[in-house]
Amino acid sequence: MSHPGGTRATATAGSAGRGDLGRALRAEWTKLRTAGDTGRLLLLAVALTVAVGCGTARAVKCPDAGCGQDAVKLALSGIAVGQAVIAVLAVLAVSGEYGSGMIRTTLTAVPSRITVLTAKAAALAAVVLASGTAAVLASLLAGRLILPGSGFTPAHGYAPLSLTDGPTLRAAAGSVLYLVLVALLALGVATAVREAAGAIGLVLGLLYLFPVVAQVVGDPQWQRHLQQISPMTAGLAVQVTVRPHELPIGPWAGLGVLALWAAAALSAAGLLLHRRDA
Template identity: 85%
Template sequence: MSALRAEWTKLRTAGDLGRLLLLAVALTAAVGCGTAEAVKCPDTGCGRDAVKLALTGVTVGQAVVAVLAVLAVSGEYGTGMIRTTLTAMPDRMTVFAAKATVLAAVVLASGTVAVLASLLGGRLLLPGSGFTEAHGYAPLSLADGPTLRAAAGSVLYLALVALLGLGVATAVRDAATAIGIVLGLLYVFPVVIGVVQDPEWQRHLQQVSPMTAGLAVQATVHVRELPIGPWAGLGVLAAWAAAALLAGGLLLRGRDA
């Protein structure tokens, strides 16, 4: 418990990290609402996924979450505070687990606010864009199973992105390098997928891409046509995050601070 309290205190008192959390929430909700306002559905059965449109902001907010997670670790290395932390708490794995737990809890809480705000914005704005019951779209509601899964999955997605960033930052220590690696993993895969011409290779890349596979959890229509199922896709991102945490934890334990 002392390790958790210490990590919570450090995260809570770091002003930049708090502002980044607010920015992540604001960007996620704003981009989702902007998309809901901009995309139109003029006819019945226009084929768009209204829930995924409302949650589009997650693709932007995740970048801020990744940066926040990296800075939560690299900031300590940059100031030398990590030596004080490890002197006060010699068990490095306890410190690492506490960092991961506190970061995940904070991102889960802020991610919940961001996702709920996005869905509320979608519920209010999408009917004005043609996503009406007359066109085959019921108002967005968490009482709908696929919508609830997309919402909960999006919150978990953001938390997993944070853990991915934490693991990479612990492994490489340098903030710029860690941010580049994490954002590259998230955003470069889709670019490569767009360049590849072979449909089978495209499908395989989509199945292993952290972002493409992970965001499959947001889909509520044409789910059987996805390269990977919603929860299986989120599991791919979880595997990336677990690998990063394992690498970071082993390097933290085996080298000098």
């Protein structure tokens, strides 16, 4: 038998929860929008991504038919550099609040710490999604214009870069998602560590040192396994459009590995945020 009072209490609690999330989302969006570093870092990430892609497209040559280069991956090569700026932005979005003590105000306004973390993740994902889309589209447009001058022409087996091509569309969409997942990974690490320098060092180490360690390992089997679990190596497999079957891990499966890293970081962050004082 149902109890009207219990039903009303459940409905009220649900409304309060939704209200807290909405209030937290507005607050986190306001913080990101008004923070002086946010716009500059996003512009820097886009500029670096496009500039590195342009430089790579100009530097690599394809003088003969069947030169074996991946034109799409070349055009999107700047993602590997731009991700560092996105990671720094994500870390500062959290560490700045801890450094200033504003986190106490945030947790007083929204007592549910998981709600706060969810709102931070959603707001950050939204701005990175927008800037990442701009960076990827600009990189592909630049590649479409520059690569033919480097020999990537129909005569050499390369059609102009276009999102109507399935593998190119997958690489483009996957690159945007890659940046979002890097941001969420960095957000989780920063929330767990709470200190900017340590969090940035840890995230960049995961992204850039992991592949170096994999290359140093002498055993090919272990090297392959390390590449399969490396956040950057596995995640950027989504950009490959030439001979993807030769990769240590498939394109979408590789992006899934990065998603697991981000989920693990956010889960640890949520647990620590819930258990300890601000």
